[in-house]
Amino acid sequence: MQFGIFTVGDVTPDPTTGRTPSEHERIKATVEIAKKAEEVGLDVVAVGEHHNPPFIASAPTTTLAYIGAQTSRVILSTSTTLITTTDPVLIAENYAKLQHLTDGRVDLMMGRGNTGPVYPWFGKDIREGINLAIENYHLLHRLWREDVVDWEGKFRTPLQGFTSTPRPLDGVPPFVWHGSIRSPEIAEQAAYYGDGFFANHIFWPASHTKRMVDLYRRRFEHYGHGTADQAIVGLGGQAYMAKNSQDAVNEFRPYFDNAPVYGHGPSLEDFTRETPLTVGSPQQVIERTLGFREYAGDYQRQLFLMDHAGLPLKTVLEQLDLLGEEVVPVLRKEFAALKPAHVPDAPTHASLVEAARRAAVESTGSSSVEPDETTSDAPVYEEGRLEADEEITA
Amino acid sequence: MTNVVVISAGISVPSSTRILAESLGKAARDHLGDPATYDVIELRDLAHLLTDNVLTGFPTGALADAVRRVAEADAIIAVSPVYTGSYSGLFKMFFDVLEDGTLEGKPVLIAATAGTARHSLVLEFAMRPLFAYLRAEVVPTAVFAASEDFGAGSVRGGSLSARIDRATGELADKVLRRGTTLPADPFDDPTPFEDLLGDIR
Numbered sequence: 237m238q239f240g241i242f243t244v245g246d247v248t249p250d251p252t253t254g255r256t257p258s259e260h261e262r263i264k265a266t267v268e269i270a271k272k273a274e275e276v277g278l279d280v281v282a283v284g285e286h287h288n289p290p291f292i293a294s295a296p297t298t299t300l301a302y303i304g305a306q307t308s309r310v311i312l313s314t315s316t317t318l319i320t321t322t323d324p325v326l327i328a329e330n331y332a333k334l335q336h337l338t339d340g341r342v343d344l345m346m347g348r349g350n351t352g353p354v355y356p357w358f359g360k361d362i363r364e365g366i367n368l369a370i371e372n373y374h375l376l377h378r379l380w381r382e383d384v385v386d387w388e389g390k391f392r393t394p395l396q397g398f399t400s401t402p403r404p405l406d407g408v409p410p411f412v413w414h415g416s417i418r419s420p421e422i423a424e425q426a427a428y429y430g431d432g433f434f435a436n437h438i439f440w441p442a443s444h445t446k447r448m449v450d451l452y453r454r455r456f457e458h459y460g461h462g463t464a465d466q467a468i469v470g471l472g473g474q475a476y477m478a479k480n481s482q483d484a485v486n487e488f489r490p491y492f493d494n495a496p497v498y499g500h501g502p503s504l505e506d507f508t509r510e511t512p513l514t515v516g517s518p519q520q521v522i523e524r525t526l527g528f529r530e531y532a533g534d535y536q537r538q539l540f541l542m543d544h545a546g547l548p549l550k551t552v553l554e555q556l557d558l559l560g561e562e563v564v565p566v567l568r569k570e571f572a573a574l575k576p577a578h579v580p581d582a583p584t585h586a587s588l589v590e591a592a593r594r595a596a597v598e599s600t601g602s603s604s605v606e607p608d609e610t611t612s613d614a615p616v617y618e619e620g621r622l623e624a625d626e627e628i629t630a
Numbered sequence: 631m632t633n634v635v636v637i638s639a640g641i642s643v644p645s646s647t648r649i650l651a652e653s654l655g656k657a658a659r660d661h662l663g664d665p666a667t668y669d670v671i672e673l674r675d676l677a678h679l680l681t682d683n684v685l686t687g688f689p690t691g692a693l694a695d696a697v698r699r700v701a702e703a704d705a706i707i708a709v710s711p712v713y714t715g716s717y718s719g720l721f722k723m724f725f726d727v728l729e730d731g732t733l734e735g736k737p738v739l740i741a742a743t744a745g746t747a748r749h750s751l752v753l754e755f756a757m758r759p760l761f762a763y764l765r766a767e768v769v770p771t772a773v774f775a776a777s778e779d780f781g782a783g784s785v786r787g788g789s790l791s792a793r794i795d796r797a798t799g800e801l802a803d804k805v806l807r808r809g810t811t812l813p814a815d816p817f818d819d820p821t822p823f824e825d826l827l828g829d830i831r
Contacts, residue, residue: 370823371830390830420816421826428823440688449816478742501685510690 238279245293276560316347339587427455
């Protein structure tokens with residue numbers, strides 16, 4: 237199981253001091269947070285994409301490449317990549333480039349974006365959101381898998397004899413998750429391709445997440461990618477911790493009460509009851525997170541939102557210490573003990589390279605085929621680190 | 631079993647809106663015959679939850695239950711007091727948080743209360759367009775009750791009770807002709823991906 241953090245990159249005033257960080261501070265803080273995530277043993281750092289204030293989340297591959305240069309192990313991902321308004325050709329190029337630069341430490345989560353004006357700013361129509369997500373991803377999927385693409389669709393200039401460069405590292409495209417809060421079409425899309433499905437989870441009740449995940453699992457099996465319980469599921473989570481749970485509540489309440497998404501609405505107590513938000517001791521976060529499995533099944537990726545609503549950098553880094561040192565090691569061990577052997581881990585570049593090699597062997601009907609030149613260059617970037625149970629139990 | 635859900639946005643206790651809501655519910659039940667039931671949702675009790683829903687995007691607790699009951703109802707009776715020349719803000723909030731399509735094709739009776747009869751066209755100029763937007767099947771007779779109507783009895787022509795009887799009769803006719811139909815659940819029966827892709831091609 238993979239553990240990590242995801243951020244939307246909001247620039248929000250700290251409600252306890254009234255101070256708003258500058259864009260520069262927030263951009264640099266994103267890098268510090270990512271480095272800290274690797275330092276405390278997390279597996280994934282995902283950054284958002286927005287094209288409007290109060291966010292600093294434009295140009296995600298610039299951010300990820302910079303983080304990639306200063307880290308060595310953590311997987312760089314997105315939360316989310318706007319598949320609706322971003323040209324799929326640019327997504328294909330940018331993330332393949334990022335794969336090469338970071339030796340394969342890349343995957344993506346596709347999302348539609350919910351800011352109305354962003355669509356017309358990029359020449360699109362929000363009413364076509366689902367159709368854009370479907371057509372654009374269909375093209376992206378081909379651009380990464382076919383060296384020469386002829387394409388004609390509804391939303392983009394046709395392509396004749398187009399080759400997206402660089403080609404994906406080792407001929408293996410980045411793994412893709414499809415993120416959605418509430419659209420069954422996106423769960424269907426993820427299932428069709430055998431891609432991962434990421435339920436945002438944190439803004440809606442568990443009963444809703446269960447319906448989305450159930451649909452995805454059922455359709456994953458329908459499309460022949462494996463049994464329903466082998467589908468690749470990711471979940472969001474949200475936590476604020478202190479050794480003493482009442483301290484956590486007192487410290488986090490002003491941030492909660494003024495948060496951009498739910499502030500001035502439900503009480504902290506109501507929202508923690510209705511959604512995965514957990515404010516309390518590390519032990520409470522462990523118990524709550526283990527509970528996700530009861531309705532989502534054995535899943536592969538757990539990302540936490542830790543750095544929003546104006547929390548200062550120092551606090552976020554302290555929270556990551558608690559997450560990495562006290563919460564995640566226990567979760568790794570507990571989830572691993574519960575997971576049946578036939579449930580796969582989340583794909584990584586190394587595992588996808590290996591799967592491609594096996595598929596090539598099978599298709600030639602020979603077991604004597606050696607890995608070709610490209611696959612033998614596959615980076616061995618500590619795949620085992622993601623299945624670190626041995627380390628922890630040792 | 632036919633079930634009518636009555637939505638009352640009255641605020642005071644007791645409220646004339648609630649009295650009208652109960653009268654309409656009982657009359658609708660009588661027109662539908664056995665086995666028909668009605669129950670009343672008081673929006674006052676859901677006021678905080680409605681604000682939370684507007685901010686967070688999802689209903690919780692008693693509001694989630696009310697939203698589900700409305701979705702499953704065979705017919706809706708919607709009753710609001712007139713505030714500042716229209717239905718009340720609380721009344722509108724409830725319909726704002728329903729999922730798209732919840733009221734599509736659903737038989738609806740609209741009703742309102744106010745201090746004087748001068749507000750009676752609120753039903754035709756404000757409330758009926760709201761339900762037209764929601765693609766509900768609104769019955770032709772809308773029921774308006776001013777304070778004076780509650781003391782007018784049934785002796786005068788066009789009395790409140792006669793209007794209640796006519797409107798609920800129209801509602802029952804629509805329900806009986808339509809039968810019970812629930813909207814398809816996109817989670818139970820998703821659109822296959824080939825169809826989603828085919829829609830674009």
